[in-house]
Amino acid sequence: MAYALGRASLAELAGVHPLLVGVVKRAIEITRQDFTVHDGLRTEAEQREYVLRGVSKTMASKHMRQADGFGHAVDLVPYINGKLRWEWPAIYVIAAAVRIAAQEQRVKLIWGGVWDRPFETIEPTVAGCERAVADYVGRRRAAGKSAFIDGPHFELLA
Numbered sequence: 001m002a003y004a005l006g007r008a009s010l011a012e013l014a015g016v017h018p019l020l021v022g023v024v025k026r027a028i029e030i031t032r033q034d035f036t037v038h039d040g041l042r043t044e045a046e047q048r049e050y051v052l053r054g055v056s057k058t059m060a061s062k063h064m065r066q067a068d069g070f071g072h073a074v075d076l077v078p079y080i081n082g083k084l085r086w087e088w089p090a091i092y093v094i095a096a097a098v099r100i101a102a103q104e105q106r107v108k109l110i111w112g113g114v115w116d117r118p119f120e121t122i123e124p125t126v127a128g129c130e131r132a133v134a135d136y137v138g139r140r141r142a143a144g145k146s147a148f149i150d151g152p153h154f155e156l157l158a
Helices: 007-012 018-030 044-053 088-105 126-142
Strands: 035-039 073-080 109-111 114-118 153-156
Touching: 007 035, 018 035, 018 073, 018 088, 018 153, 073 088, 088 109, 088 126, 114 126
Parallel strands: none
Antiparallel strands: 035 073, 073 153, 109 114, 109 153
């Protein structure tokens, strides 16, 4: 089944860097899982609220306008049976599609499922994305740290 970005998703992409917009538009064409662009460019007030709620960890978010005038991050949330669902099996499917789209377009990303590796180093499959998250969590635990995992989050690699 082919999916397309809806009006709300396209509105969320307003102000997002064109390279990242291109990846998202390609990913929706090739994914097996429908998704919504839940967040693109954020205001400082929105980001502050997310930090206060613990949804985000920093005021230096790539969702906020960067020096080039664009937001450099998006959150792509699975759309299942008419509802937004933060469910890992579906998130992995979306991540694999984003990984393939980024590779096709030669756009370097960081994925919120694995913060310490460029996304291009992760195998572009559902199983590869699952393994990468498990490995990331293992690396963090081995270092005596917790793992903040944000599977729907994708950002341009600086």
